[in-house]
Amino acid sequence: KQVVIAITQTFGKEIWCKTLLVLTHAQFSPPDELSYETFSSKRSDSLLKTIRAGSKMRKQEFEDSAIAVVYAENSGRCSKNDKDEKALPNGEAWIPNLVKAITDVATNQRKAIHVDKKMVDGSYSDDKGKKLIPLIIGAQYLIVKMIQGAIRNDIKTSGKPL
Known part of the structure; x- marks a missing residue:
């Protein structure tokens, strides 16, 4: 349908x-x-x-x-x-x-x-957000790297891995 x-x-x-x-x-x-x-x-x-x-x-x-x-x-x-x-x-x-x-x-x-x-071709209403995709991917990359760094620091300070 x-x-x-x-x-x-x-x-x-x-x-x-x-x-x-x-x-x-x-x-x-x-x-x-x-x-x-x-x-x-x-x-x-x-x-x-x-x-x-x-x-x-x-x-x-x-x-x-x-x-x-x-x-x-x-x-x-x-x-x-x-x-x-x-x-x-x-x-x-x-x-x-x-x-x-x-x-x-x-x-x-x-x-x-x-x-x-x-x-x-359809409507181009989705084109507005497409320009933000590289910025969003970059932000996600930076956030993941920050979380990985925090985990590594936590492992170093506690002296043992999870």
């Missing part, structure tokens, strides 16, 4: 209108009592609920954005179909589905998200 909040704060709610949720490891077998479709649906629904909560979008606004969900599996264990395409347990070839979903999201008539340098 914190990641969703950070993405929303950085790019705005509009980013979710141009989002494609790709769930990897789609070859995993569901628990015995669930079908692949039910398992996949529950998996994506929980993430979509987290995105909705973290983005603080109203229900209607979120439903209008309709985040596309695609399942992907690229491991060597992934089975292949008759066309030698990697296929999910439900028989779907995942690479063509992914390409179609990317095309749909890219051309979905939603306003493009403008990303400028400041948005990518």
Whole structure:
């Protein structure tokens, strides 16, 4: 949820209108009592609920954005179909589905998200304290040396180490 909040704060709610949720490891077998479709649906629904909560979008606004969900599996264990395409347990070839979903999201008539340098680099609010770091390190070094000197003097005056 914190990641969703950070993405929303950085790019705005509009980013979710141009989002494609790709769930990897789609070859995993569901628990015995669930079908692949039910398992996949529950998996994506929980993430979509987290995105909705973290983005603080109203229900209607979120439903209008309709985040596309695609399942992907690229491991060597992934089975292949008759066309030698990697296929999910439900028989779907995942690479063509992914390409179609990317095309749909890219051309979905939603306003493009403008990303400028400041948005990518983040704010520079931490720069103020960065100039003090060498002074703080120097002060810490001097304090440690003073404490070590006091310990050595104490050992010399008492005549025996701890």
